[in-house]
Structures are given as C-alpha cells and as structure tokens.
Amino acid sequence: MAKTNKTFRPGCLQICCASTVIFLIIVAAVVAVLWFTVFKTKNPDIVLENIRIKFLGEQGIMAVDMVVAIKNPNYGSFKYDNTTSFLHYRGNVIAEFPIQQKLVPARGTLNFSTTGNIMVEKLLTDPNFWNDLFSGSLNFTSKATFDGKICVVKIIKFHGMAFSTCDIFYLHPSRIIKSMCTTKIKL
Known part of the structure; x- marks a missing residue:
C-alpha cells in the first residue's frame, strides 16, 4: 500500500x-x-388620550386623571423604570404624576393611567393665572424622563432614555383640553 x-x-x-x-x-x-x-431608532409617539379634572372643593384640591398612550414604532421593546411626570404652569411645578415601571412592546402600544393633585394655592397665587383664565386659555407643560433598557430581537440589550414634553391647553369656559407631545430618544 x-x-x-x-x-x-x-x-x-x-x-x-x-x-x-x-x-x-x-x-x-x-x-x-x-x-x-x-x-x-425612531421617536415614540406619546398621546394624552383622556384628561379628567376633578374638583375636590372641601380640600381645595384639583385631582387630574390622565390616560396616556405610548406608541412604539421601533423593532425593540423599551422597559422603563418608575418615573415622575411634572406639570408646569409658567415654569413652576404645580403637580406630580407618578408613572409605574412598564414594558412598551416592540412595534406596539402601551396604555396606562396616572393621577396627580394640582397644588391649587401655587396656581392661584401666580400673578398671570387670572389674566390667562379670563383670556380663555391656560397653558401647561408636562415633562417626564423615562430611563430604561431597550431590547432588540430579544438578543441585543442596551441602555436608553426617552425625554417627553407635552404642551397642554385648557380652553375655558368650554372645558376642552388639547395636548401636543414630542419625544426624543437618547441611546
């Protein structure tokens, strides 16, 4: 061989x-x-779908209930930690809204509700409040920072933050509430 x-x-x-x-x-x-x-990465859409104001006259408190929808156009899900949204009137914080930890699904929508109490005394003592009210419109700004983790295709995970700003317009005396939100993602 x-x-x-x-x-x-x-x-x-x-x-x-x-x-x-x-x-x-x-x-x-x-x-x-x-x-x-x-x-x-595309910026998510945040929509304030339902805002309801309850006047609790005896306590001098205005409670605000909001239903918020986050529409995620991305192929990655976003799990954010507990956070707080702050409601501003002419630069002053007048209410805080706790937002519980949630998962925003990839290419999906998350609906959640939150409630906050407006500090009426802060609102009433602002020198511009009565002029704005009698002019027919009160303008508010809500700001929140969502800190969390982005998961793409259940394999790739990294840290991300979403910054949301909502302009809220209360039209008086019709009691119509309109809002417009912008969101930016930072990786």
Whole structure:
C-alpha cells in the first residue's frame, strides 16, 4: 500500500482564510445595513388620550386623571423604570404624576393611567393665572424622563432614555383640553 502525504498546501490555506474574511465582511455589511435602516431608532409617539379634572372643593384640591398612550414604532421593546411626570404652569411645578415601571412592546402600544393633585394655592397665587383664565386659555407643560433598557430581537440589550414634553391647553369656559407631545430618544 502506498503511503499518502496529507499536508496542506499554502494555496488551500489562503483560499480558506480569504473565504472566511469575505464571509465576515458580507455579514458585517448586512448587519450595518439592517442597523441603519430597519432597526434605526425612531421617536415614540406619546398621546394624552383622556384628561379628567376633578374638583375636590372641601380640600381645595384639583385631582387630574390622565390616560396616556405610548406608541412604539421601533423593532425593540423599551422597559422603563418608575418615573415622575411634572406639570408646569409658567415654569413652576404645580403637580406630580407618578408613572409605574412598564414594558412598551416592540412595534406596539402601551396604555396606562396616572393621577396627580394640582397644588391649587401655587396656581392661584401666580400673578398671570387670572389674566390667562379670563383670556380663555391656560397653558401647561408636562415633562417626564423615562430611563430604561431597550431590547432588540430579544438578543441585543442596551441602555436608553426617552425625554417627553407635552404642551397642554385648557380652553375655558368650554372645558376642552388639547395636548401636543414630542419625544426624543437618547441611546
């Protein structure tokens, strides 16, 4: 029986290495294209769907109930920690709204409700309050920071923050409440 020599030729090793490098370059290019197109982060939409004001006259308190919808257009879910939204009138904080920890599903919508008490004495002692009320419109701003984790395809996880600002307009005497929100994501 003849003895065969099984040594690798240098050309075979070069072809194997070149094929591996080309394969890795193609995989990296596909991942980069997906990351900058399909998985590119988009800002979520926050909508104040229902705002109800209850006057608790005996205690001198105005309770505000809000139903909030967060629409996530991204392919990654966002789980945020407990946070607080602050309601401002002309730069002064007049109410706080606790927001419980939740998961906003990928390409889905999360609805939640929160309640806060307006500090009526702060509102009434503002020198602009009565002029604004008699002019027919009170303008408020709500700000919240959502700190949490983003999970893409249940594999890639990283830290993210969402900053939300909502302008709220209370039209008096019709008692119509309108809002417009903007949200920015920071990775």
